[in-house]
Amino acid sequence: MSMTIAIELLASGMALEARRSLQILVLALVGWTLTSLDDTFVAVTSAVAMTLFVTGKPEALFGTLGDQLIWLLLASFLLAAAFKASGITDQLIALAAGRLRSVQSLAYVLTAILLATAFVIPSTSGRAAMMVPAYAAIAGNCTSARVRRAFALLFPTIVLLSAFASPIGAGAHLVAIDMVQRLSGQEIGYLDWVVLGLPFAASSVFLSTSIILRLFLTAQERRGMLVLPPNSLKREPLPRQPIFWIAAAVVTGWLTEPMHGIDPTILALIGALAVFFPGVGSISFRDALRDVDLSLLVFLAAMICLADGFVTSGLNESLVTMVFRPLRAGELPSIMFIALVAMIGLLSHLIIHSRTARVSILLPPTLILAQASGADAVMVMLTLVSATGLCQTLMVSAKPVALFGRLEENAYSAGDLVRLSAVLMPVHFLLIMAFVLIVWPAIELMLV
Template sequence: MKSNRLLENQQPSTGTFLSKLPNVTQFIVILLSFLCSFIVFTENIAYDAKVSMIVFIITLALWVCTKLPAAYVALGALLLLILLNGANTDVLYSSFSSEIIWLMIGAFIIGEAFSSSGLSLRMTRVIIHKAKNTNQLLLYLMLSLFPLAIFIPSTSGRAVLMLPIVREIANLVKNKQQREIIALFVPVIILMTTSSTLLGAGSHLIGIEILEKTTGDSISYINWLIWGLPFTLIISFITYFVFKLFFSKELTAAPFDANNINNIYEVKPVSKKEKQTLILLTVLILLWLTEALHGYEIGLITIVGAFIFMLPKYGVITWKKGLQAVSWNLILFVAGATALGKNLVETGAVSWIEQGVFQLIGAFPPIPAWGLVILIILIAITSHIYITSHTTRAVVMVPGILMLSMTLNLEPSSMLFLSLVGMNYCLTFPVSSKALLVYYEHDTMSYRANILLKLNMFLMPIYFILMILFYFTYWNWTGL
């Protein structure tokens, strides 16, 4: 009798770990477990390639299904890869020798110099003095966000940089609705302007790195600017007009008392640090644009610029302040994730997957090239729904897209550009982008998730259609 009771008491706790997970997570775990088992029992794959794929699948599951820090997961994946003899210890050490790592470190420091010099506060003054109503306020905010995409390779970095400006403006706005519009508009435009330059997002740099390792091709800073800037200008203005359509009543009202603004924000002469920062930024941008002429890589130029910004006595910020501005969590994540992607290529795992995809596609009727392009764009734009991290999307999807494009005789660099521009769209939920979360979680000027979702229902189809139009017109005419 006692034994039966013990069994009955134990029955509720005998539920498996899997049964306690949400249904979607259960499906993902089962699917990934099947993939890992299939890889283990496949005979024509080298041991290190098997380990690389299994570790990558486990890492992907942890990124998507858990709240563990992405950098922690990436570092643990590299350590597991080494301990299982799937790679040499060099994969850990060399992960920090990539150009992208040093470029991002330098860019964070330059962004901090821009803020500390006083230029961000001056931007606030200009925006406030010129805006006669909330409609104009949004317009000037949008125009001020475009330059940031040139030298800050992180959407969350630009969101954080604009936070002091937006907070100052929001404190002076009359009502809650107007504050909500501003809090939503800024991160949305940050995301829409991401595709304007090669440095607009860390995912661009990761994609270029994988492209170079996989095919030997690349996309220069100036080529990306030619292709990306017109698209971002048009989609940003479309977004601005969509906001006008949604919030027509609030946008026509005056945002704040002009007399109060004049008392708080007095126009001051341009300081020495501001002039110094503007000159250095201008020189850096010119050097980035003329990379093909002088031969120095963008990463080296950016680090040199950051070094000059931190010069003792003559610099804009101190060495300590510059290092504190770097998002080391993001740096560790990018280093680990990029190393995992490279190892998949070097072990032959990507080649094995490519052969399997080729055989699978051969079993179906041929799909026209334009249909494949539209399919890749659609997958890229919707990828933020199931892979919330911007950088993770690039790490996970770029190798597969490059493999598919080579298999189907499509131009890899073109498909990379299209996929990265598509991945830059991530407006469905606040968790879809760190830039959105920066303002969504703010205490005094947040926005509602349902408003973002409504905007997304308009903007996602527009973004998709505009990309297709650009591909078959402007991008095609300019050599993409």
């Protein structure tokens, strides 16, 4: 209550609707960061408050569930359920393990496979759960506790960092795409994200794999032999899996959208329906629906409503005019602002233990600041989202980290996570800045 009163007094120059939007935003931030309330509950409560006190249009709230991004995420979850049930990932790993023998070579192949799954599975938790059998096969045939620990750290780290390769790699990405469009007017298509995100994600995951191998294993252990028995993972030939070809066709369709013009969401829905035809998949449509993360869908819909409220109320323009306009005078150069965004994003998981919540909390004010400092909104969004993907310092920082940490006794300790994060954080800060200064501007020039 005291914060709402303070906003009334300190922001009296704002329009009434803008003040109400700011109050709702501040209360939502408090709910997400300082209480034990569920993130989705806070988001929906804020969206209802935005409808009652700012927009006054219930249809704006109800209509968010019909937004294109909601349907894209729904179709992606259905495709992911069929993909996981088919055991295709196990087959790929078994195929790799049959040809590769050293710990190091298997680690890099697993990294490549996990990177590819970011284009099909729209949930880091889902991809982590899908890789549990692969880890169990490796751990069950490995006598070295140090090697088991390295692979236990490898799986969640690569799952989290590889998500940035695809717009459906994490729900936070769809939130970011929508907010950029609504708050800055810039649209980011599927292919645009992949062209910008895949190079960073690939650099990030292979660099992280190299760091894990060198930080936790000796050179002899890295070159050591690791042989999985033939029956440890499924080995049905991939050509016999129609789901593999359907998923490949959907991803290809997404990447070639400029050529055929078919909407990515329609392509995803066609693929999601195709995998449930009789004789195609091993899971029913009803069972696949149970795997859909309804909480994430509702969260995204609520955030769409909130972003609309910020725009229609004029909150972003009011904040730029009244609070952040001095930045235009050169007090904070855009590159320094982006570096600050990267540092905040890298550290945010220590306080906010949800990837989607981190982006939802940090991105709106960051985009407003970007407008005031003259920084490119897309570049700022990429910086923040890529930074928030690094979240393995604590067991509670991400579900995949907690999952693999509890698979077996002493899989890895809290000290192992801190040790790994102490190296990954500065390395990723430098990697982000290299992409901001060199790689992403060069890619954007080619896209123009």
